[in-house]
Amino acid sequence: MMMTKLDYTVFRRISIKHLRRKMCLLTLILPFLTSTTTSLVVARENETANAPYEIGLWGDLPYSDAQEVGVTRLIEDMNSQKLAFTAHDGDLKAGSNSLCDNALYAKALGYFNSLEAPAAFTPGDNDWTDCDRPSNGGFNSLERLDYERLVFFSTSLSLGRRRLAQQVQVVPLCLGVNGVVPCVENRRWTVGRVTYATLNIQGSCNNLCDTTPDPAEYAARNAANIAWMKQTFQVAVEPLPTVPIPYRLTQI
Numbered sequence: 633m634m635m636t637k638l639d640y641t642v643f644r645r646i647s648i649k650h651l652r653r654k655m656c657l658l659t660l661i662l663p664f665l666t667s668t669t670t671s672l673v674v675a676r677e678n679e680t681a682n683a684p685y686e687i688g689l690w691g692d693l694p695y696s697d698a699q700e701v702g703v704t705r706l707i708e709d710m711n712s713q714k715l716a717f718t719a720h721d722g723d724l725k726a727g728s729n730s731l732c733d734n735a736l737y738a739k740a741l742g743y744f745n746s747l748e749a750p751a752a753f754t755p756g757d758n759d760w761t762d763c764d765r766p767s768n769g770g771f772n773s774l775e776r777l778d779y780e781r782l783v784f785f786s787t788s789l790s791l792g793r794r795r796l797a798q799q800v801q802v803v804p805l806c807l808g809v810n811g812v813v814p815c816v817e818n819r820r821w822t823v824g825r826v827t828y829a830t831l832n833i834q835g836s837c838n839n840l841c842d843t844t845p846d847p848a849e850y851a852a853r854n855a856a857n858i859a860w861m862k863q864t865f866q867v868a869v870e871p872l873p874t875v876p877i878p879y880r881l882t883q884i
Contacts, residue, residue: 681824686713688749691721691756707746715749716823717796719830722756732763732771737783741791744784750796754830755780755817761834764843773839774849778808785816796821799867805856806832807849815856820864827868831857 688710694700710718724740725732736759744751760780763771790796801818820829832853836842839850 683824685716685824687823688713688715688718688747689721690718692723693720695723695726703743707743711746711748717750717752717790717821718747718792719752719828720744720754722754723758724756725758727758727762727768728765729767730758731769732759732776733769734779737780741783744791745793747792748794749792750790750794751792752790752796752798752819752821752828752830753784754819755784755832755834757834757836757839761836761839762842766843772809773844774807774846775809778813781808781813781816785819790819790821801856801860803856803859805852805859807852812852815853815860818856818860820860820867822867827864829860829864831861833857 690706690710693706694703725736730736740753744753755777760777761773762768763776764773784791785800788798788800790798799820801815804812804814806813806815815832817832818830820827822828837845838854839846
């Protein structure tokens with residue numbers, strides 16, 4: 633079953649019955665707050681592993697002030713559903729003529745944490761690789777990615793009012809402003825018999841063109857993505873005897 637609201641396809645019912653264990657890659661690609669309104673969800677296989685469930689998939693929003701109104705209504709709609717989790721596949725704003733300032737990420741964090749279901753997110757090119765464009769404020773793109781890692785990926789939990797424990801690519805394979813850093817935006821989790829993963833793969837030219845191309849950053853991140861994808865296929869076929877590793881990212 634598919635539901636369309638506000639011209640965005642946001643819900644897809646996933647029937648797990650009769651499926652063998654599979655891996656589903658969402659190449660989409662906050663500090664943990666202790667709160668009475670936040671609960672932790674640990675996804676694992678159990679007697680209901682074959683039961684159908686729904687997720688909310690959205691992204692490329694908002695691109696304008698008018699769409700911000702739509703986002704609020706979309707979140708209300710998703711909150712009215714019983715979703716296993718939600719996933720935003722990147723692009724928190726338009727690619728040009730929109731600032732990549734800290735207020736952008738703070739607003740997005742508010743959106744994600746207003747979702748009842750666990751909220752996954754992966755950065756888009758508009759969120760960091762395009763931030764060096766003069767019309768976006770002329771920021772250092774890599775510094776903006778570092779900042780996103782601090783804001784959205786500082787723990788091994790998802791965002792949202794209910795938090796989902798996730799596996800994180802904590803090996804320092806990616807590049808930040810000050811050198812190699814963990815690729816903490818790359819995540820993996822399992823619901824029922826399906827394993828999901830996020831990979832930081834960017835549109836346009838994946839940081840190899842535009843205002844300030846960065847081949848070294850691309851090469852490091854691309855190698856990390858390939859390693860994470862290969863490991864995810866292994867986990868999906870035959871789960872590794874591991875659990876999410878708690879961590880807190882305080883600086884890059």
